Amino acid sequence: MRKFDLNVEKVLEDWETADAIREIVSNAIDEEILSCSAKIKIFNDSEGWHVRDFGRGLRYSHLTQNENQEKLQNRDKVIGKFGVGLKDALATLDRRKIKVLIRSKFGDISLGRASKQGFADIVTLHALIKEPGNKNFRGNDFTLNGLNAIDIEKAKNFFLRFSGEKLLEGYCQVNGRCI
Numbered sequence: 001m002r003k004f005d006l007n008v009e010k011v012l013e014d015w016e017t018a019d020a021i022r023e024i025v026s027n028a029i030d031e032e033i034l035s036c037s038a039k040i041k042i043f044n045d046s047e048g049w050h051v052r053d054f055g056r057g058l059r060y061s062h063l064t065q066n067e068n069q070e071k072l073q074n075r076d077k078v079i080g081k082f083g084v085g086l087k088d089a090l091a092t093l094d095r096r097k098i099k100v101l102i103r104s105k106f107g108d109i110s111l112g113r114a115s116k117q118g119f120a121d122i123v124t125l126h127a128l129i130k131e132p133g134n135k136n137f138r139g140n141d142f143t144l145n146g147l148n149a150i151d152i153e154k155a156k157n158f159f160l161r162f163s164g165e166k167l168l169e170g171y172c173q174v175n176g177r178c179i
Helices: 017-035 069-073 085-095 149-156
Strands: 002-005 041-045 048-053 099-104 107-116 119-130 140-145
Touching (some): 002 107, 017 085, 017 149, 085 099, 085 107, 085 119
Antiparallel strands (some): 002 119, 041 048, 099 107, 107 119
């Protein structure tokens, strides 16, 4: 297991669990759009709640704070742009005692706290990265344990696609498929 310092102590005290889930869902929707992959799924099973996309998969390098050039070039189609939201979401979920497991073909990532390298007195949130359980895995599966259906519904209410309303206008993706 490798530790990747997220450089977070405590942030976003006012964020609720639904705000963190919203960030994960928006990243999944962005990946769906950018990779022209199947629609994301949000479901519950014995492991917890899942936000599942079928895109290219998360790498530990995506956990750095960095403008995403691909998202900036497609700013009219996607939600996120700066690479900050995922770290904020993970920090909020950790603060709210929600267990997180992220699966992709690049690794299985959970959260833990550890001292900063060379500074034993400063403890920060770290992504704990293990070899992938499935190297052929397609996309990402965020498994969130400790949530309730109300948190999920609040998060889904941020998005028109989960409202049941009929979309009057859409936009086309790179391959011409409209959503």
